[in-house]
Amino acid sequence: MVSALLVFWEVRAIKENRINEEIRDKELRVIDEDGNMLGIKTREEALDLAEERNLDLVLISPNADPPVCKILDYGKFRYESQKREKDAKKKQKTIQVKEIRLGTFIEEHDIQVKANTANKFLKDGDKVKVSLRFRGRELGHTDLGKEVMNKFADLCSEYSSIEKNPVMEGRVLTMFLSPKSEKDREKAAKEKAKEEAANQNQMAVELDPEE
16 A cells, blocks of 8 residues: 555656645654655654654655554755656657659659658658659559659668558649558668578579589
C-alpha cells in the first residue's frame, strides 16, 4: 500500500507537498531517505529524525491514516523532479506531416535530393506526404508518375514504410510514408547485409575457375 502511495507521489507536482513545520498532523508514518519504514512517529519525533540527518520531512500522502511522510533532501528532489519533467517534455514529439513534391519527368539528381530531404524528416519521426501533379498532357502518362513514386519509395525504404500506396486525387498522385522504428531499421539493415553477403558469395562461386 505504502509503495503504491510513493509511486503516486513521485508524479505529483512537488508544490503540493507540505514540508517540515508546515506539517500539522500529530502522528505520522515515516519512511527514511533509503525507503526503509521507520514506523509511526509523533510529529516532533519525525521532525527530529529529519533534522538529525540534515534533511527535510515531506508529507507525501496526507489522506492516509496516519499520513505518510518521507525524509529526503527537498531541494535536491525538487531540482531532479523539474529536470525529469523538462526531459520528458523534450522527448514528447508531435508527429508532423511534411510534404515532398515530385514531377513526372524529374531528373535523377533532383529525386535523390528530395529523397534525402524526406529521409531527414523520417529520421526525426515525421510522416511524409509525397505528391506528384500531372500538368497538361502529362495526365496521359500516369504510369510514368507511378514509376517515379515507386522509385522514391525505394530511395526512402531504409527509414520508411508505405502507409498509403500512390492514389490519384484529381490530377495529383499522392502517397504517404511513415517512419520506421529504430528496431525495424536495424532489422532491415541486417536483412540487407545478409542479402548482400549471399549475393557476393554467389558471384564468387560463379567466378571461381575451378567450378
